[in-house]
Amino acid sequence: MDSISLTLKKYDVHTLESVPCLYGMANKEFNNQVTSSSAVSAHTVASVIVAVVEGRGLARGEVGMASIDLKNPEVILSQFADSTTYAKVVTKLKILTPLEIIMSNTACDAGNTTKLFSLIREHFKNVTFTTVQRKYFNETKGLEYIEQLCASEFSTIFMEVQSKYYCLAAAAALLKYVEFIQNSVYAPKSLKVRFQGSEKTAMIDSSSAQNLELVINNRDSRNGHTLFGILNYTKTPGGSRRLRSNILEPLVDAETINMRLDCVQELLQDEELFFGLQAVISKFLDTEQLLSVLVQIPKQDTVKTAESKITNIIYLKHTLELVEPLKAALRSCNTPLLKAYCNSLEDTRFQIILEKITTVINDDTRYTKGCLSMRTQKCYAVKPNINEFLDIARRTYTEIVDDIAGMITQLAEKYNLPLKTSFSSTRGFFIQMNVDCSTLPNGQLPSEFTKITKMKNTYSFTSADLIKMNERCQESLREIYHMTYLIVCKLLNEIYEHIHCLYKLSDIVSMLDMLLSFAHACTLSDYVRPEFTDTLAIKQGWHPILEKIAMEKPVSNNTYLTEGKNFVIITGPNMSGKSTYLKQIALCQIMAQIGSYVPAEYCSFRIAKQIFTRVGMDDDIETNASTFMKEMKEITYIIQNANEKSLIIIDELGRGTSAEEGIGICYAACEYLLNLKAFTLFATHFLELCHIDALYPNVENYHFEVQHMRSSAGNKEKIAYTYILSKGCTEEKNYGLKAAEVSSLPLSVILDAKEITNHIAKQILHRQQSTPEMMKQRAVYHLAMRLVQTARNSRLDPDSLRIYLKGLKKKYEASCPVPRQNNEQQ
Numbered sequence: 102m103d104s105i106s107l108t109l110k111k112y113d114v115h116t117l118e119s120v121p122c123l124y125g126m127a128n129k130e131f132n133n134q135v136t137s138s139s140a141v142s143a144h145t146v147a148s149v150i151v152a153v154v155e156g157r158g159l160a161r162g163e164v165g166m167a168s169i170d171l172k173n174p175e176v177i178l179s180q181f182a183d184s185t186t187y188a189k190v191v192t193k194l195k196i197l198t199p200l201e202i203i204m205s206n207t208a209c210d211a212g213n214t215t216k217l218f219s220l221i222r223e224h225f226k227n228v229t230f231t232t233v234q235r236k237y238f239n240e241t242k243g244l245e246y247i248e249q250l251c252a253s254e255f256s257t258i259f260m261e262v263q264s265k266y267y268c269l270a271a272a273a274a275l276l277k278y279v280e281f282i283q284n285s286v287y288a289p290k291s292l293k294v295r296f297q298g299s300e301k302t303a304m305i306d307s308s309s310a311q312n313l314e315l316v317i318n319n320r321d322s323r324n325g326h327t328l329f330g331i332l333n334y335t336k337t338p339g340g341s342r343r344l345r346s347n348i349l350e351p352l353v354d355a356e357t358i359n360m361r362l363d364c365v366q367e368l369l370q371d372e373e374l375f376f377g378l379q380a381v382i383s384k385f386l387d388t389e390q391l392l393s394v395l396v397q398i399p400k401q402d403t404v405k406t407a408e409s410k411i412t413n414i415i416y417l418k419h420t421l422e423l424v425e426p427l428k429a430a431l432r433s434c435n436t437p438l439l440k441a442y443c444n445s446l447e448d449t450r451f452q453i454i455l456e457k458i459t460t461v462i463n464d465d466t467r468y469t470k471g472c473l474s475m476r477t478q479k480c481y482a483v484k485p486n487i488n489e490f491l492d493i494a495r496r497t498y499t500e501i502v503d504d505i506a507g508m509i510t511q512l513a514e515k516y517n518l519p520l521k522t523s524f525s526s527t528r529g530f531f532i533q534m535n536v537d538c539s540t541l542p543n544g545q546l547p548s549e550f551t552k553i554t555k556m557k558n559t560y561s562f563t564s565a566d567l568i569k570m571n572e573r574c575q576e577s578l579r580e581i582y583h584m585t586y587l588i589v590c591k592l593l594n595e596i597y598e599h600i601h602c603l604y605k606l607s608d609i610v611s612m613l614d615m616l617l618s619f620a621h622a623c624t625l626s627d628y629v630r631p632e633f634t635d636t637l638a639i640k641q642g643w644h645p646i647l648e649k650i651a652m653e654k655p656v657s658n659n660t661y662l663t664e665g666k667n668f669v670i671i672t673g674p675n676m677s678g679k680s681t682y683l684k685q686i687a688l689c690q691i692m693a694q695i696g697s698y699v700p701a702e703y704c705s706f707r708i709a710k711q712i713f714t715r716v717g718m719d720d721d722i723e724t725n726a727s728t729f730m731k732e733m734k735e736i737t738y739i740i741q742n743a744n745e746k747s748l749i750i751i752d753e754l755g756r757g758t759s760a761e762e763g764i765g766i767c768y769a770a771c772e773y774l775l776n777l778k779a780f781t782l783f784a785t786h787f788l789e790l791c792h793i794d795a796l797y798p799n800v801e802n803y804h805f806e807v808q809h810m811r812s813s814a815g816n817k818e819k820i821a822y823t824y825i826l827s828k829g830c831t832e833e834k835n836y837g838l839k840a841a842e843v844s845s846l847p848l849s850v851i852l853d854a855k856e857i858t859n860h861i862a863k864q865i866l867h868r869q870q871s872t873p874e875m876m877k878q879r880a881v882y883h884l885a886m887r888l889v890q891t892a893r894n895s896r897l898d899p900d901s902l903r904i905y906l907k908g909l910k911k912k913y914e915a916s917c918p919v920p921r922q923n924n925e926q927q
């Protein structure tokens with residue numbers, strides 16, 4: 102691949118040592134019966150390579166993507182038309198968390214970069230970027246590649262992608278590149294290829310995913326205070342990867358979600374099924390990773406690749422031996438999905454492969470803890486009498502190992518020291534002694550011992566003879582691995598044609614792992630099964646992450662949005678719980694749409710096709726955007742993309758600019774969104790917005806209640822937060838100052854602030870009352886408000902009331918664009 106501008110780095114999936122995340126992870130999982138945190142880290146190590154290409158000329162904006170996970174032999178293709186902000190590309194890439202992105206060199210020709218190229222670079226600063234010549238983005242080659250490599254059971258993909266030139270072009274560049282850097286080729290008909298349209302999943306843009314802390318906590322990337330963290334009780338890396346991708350792209354098909362929920366319900370009701378399944382699932386290794394190595398044929402044979410293939414065959418045997426126990430655990434289940442999984446496991450290919458393996462591999466060969474015992478397993482994996490030279494080499498190896506043990510025993514007797522034989526993958530065999538050196542003659546070890554290291558009271562060392570014996574041991578091991586490898590390769594050739602049933606198995610295992618994880622989360626907190634209707638109704642819902650952080654159940658609240666009341670304005674003092682409540686609703690919606698139970702007493706959701714949020718007000722230093730510009734970008738994105746199937750969460754829009762302009766922006770944004778049938782929750786400090794309910798019958802006002810208490814000294818008033826949501830707009834005034842009082846702001850600054858606030862308020866009041874124009878405007882406004890009240894009381898027909906009020910509003914706006922001082926208007 103001559104013209105690839107290479108920074109050649111090899112993501113070695115053939116070797117065990119160089120990529121600890123690949124096999125090391127799996128080993129650890131297996132050995133330690135896997136903790137959820139280890140499963141988390143399984144996906145945090147990036148291993149996805151993505152090729153991106155954009156159409157040219159009239160097709161600009163049409164983007165094709167192809168990705169492959171080095172730990173999972175699945176090629177995902179997608180093609181879509183994107184907006185000028187390329188929000189879809191960025192979101193998709195953020196979900197994939199790539200290790201490397203490949204683009205055409207024409208995207209950055211002679212310093213002229215395309216907008217897509219610049220944007221991707223800007224968003225993915227820590228990701229390796231590689232440009233390849235445009236000719237490698239060749240759709241014909243892409244189709245050829247897919248025809249050649251796609252496993253027959255996924256061949257319906259041809260129908261889907263035949264005319265999707267950009268994703269095919271991206272696939273061509275991707276597969277050529279991956280084979281090149283991996284120094285291997287994919288076995289024919291070995292890959293799973295999938296087209297991922299956006300219609301089957303809900304869209305959550307990357308900044309919403311961040312705002313909601315779905316998989317990354319904004320403050321601390323290590324802790325589990327994310328939605329992923331609270332739901333992740335998975336036992337396998339595949340399960341944890343599946344959970345993560347589901348959270349970022351929830352389902353939109355109620356039938357599929359309900360099928361998952363049926364499973365969770367059955368797991369919760371049948372303890373035996375739950376524990377039985379969990380016990381089997383936790384024994385699985387990273388099946389996708391296993392497949393990934395199995396389908397790659399190294400271009401060069403090295404000791405490492407040989408060793409890796411032997412390990413793989415042991416893993417494969419182990420995995421297939423778990424199929425029967427898994428079937429047995431599922432046999433008694435009743436829900437359609439679990440039954441379907443059980444039937445899928447009836448696939449005869451599992452047995453065929455296992456039988457073929459056991460003709461060559463010893464029955465008692467299995468993965469064991471510790472590198473020496475695993476080395477022994479690999480050494481004796483192949484049955485005796487298959488290759489007599491192998492048998493001889495193994496005898497030699499055993500003799501050397503025995504000699505080493507004997508030599509160390511002799512040394513122990515000679516020096517009268519408690520010497521032990523130890524082994525590590527880096528040192529080979531070495532000697533260890535657990536004794537304080539000061540008790541030795543002269544306080545020193547005998548001069549025969551070299552390379553001495555000390556850890557607490559444990560000495561590790563070797564000797565010249567031991568080094569030589571280690572070399573002999575290595576030599577015979579190399580021979581053994583080489584001969585075993587040849588036998589294993591022959592075996593693999595025989596089983597390749599059946600290997601695709603492993604795709605099915607890895608799918609089943611990861612799905613069961615995720616469903617078990619949901620059930621596990623339910624047992625720790627009182628979640629409830631969601632329903633799917635046209636209404637968003639949550640009875641006594643609470644924030645699932647806050648529950649985990651606070652270690653006690655947060656105050657719960659109700660939520661109710663329907664087509665006729667689809668816009669909720671939430672007000673309340675600082676710290677009263679607005680942001681928490683908004684995020685809680687979005688999190689509950691996502692939990693429901695991935696098939697999880699939800700933290701509430703009862704809940705019903707309208708399936709959301711997109712979830713948008715505008716939360717927080719941090720400057721984005723990376724992209725050099727000010728608070729205000731960031732707000733504007735986010736709200737523009739929502740306005741451009743929201744529709745009647747969206748859930749929109751907006752928290753404190755317009756805080757990045759002056760109050761008047763902020764109110765103006767909020768008002769205009771609300772009016773725009775009010776014309777959509779989306780479910781919108783809008784938290785604000787601009788109390789002027791509360792009056793919008795007079796003009797739009799679909800608006801409902803809610804506020805967070807606070808209580809006022811006198812301090813023990815009796816001279817200071819304190820706010821007590823109830824976190825209880827009630828109907829109507831907040832009555833609280835100057836709560837910013839009250840919040841400042843409880844902060845550590847110096848008293849003198851607070852007193853100054855109070856004085857200045859009073860002064861400004863008086864000035865505004867004076868100005869408003871003094872000019873005739875202002876007095877007129879105020880009179881019109883008061884009249885409007887009174888009319889609204891009268892109309893409401895007399896139960897006028899809502900439509901004619903609305904038309905009448907709109908006219909009135911226009912009149913009012915013409916004379917006074919924005920009501921200035923809320924307190925006055927009230």
Ligand SMILES: Nc1ncnc2c1ncn2[C@@H]1O[C@H](COP(=O)(O)OP(=O)(O)OP(=O)(O)O)[C@@H](O)[C@H]1O
Binds near residue numbers: 654673674676
């Ligand atoms: N329902 C609840 N139950 C218990 N504690 C809560 C609840 N809601 C919020 N809190 C606590 O109150 C704190 C402040 O809440 P939150 O940030 O949601 O307030 P806010 O009204 O959005 O404030 P601001 O207007 O200043 O942004 C949270 O960090 C949380 O610890």
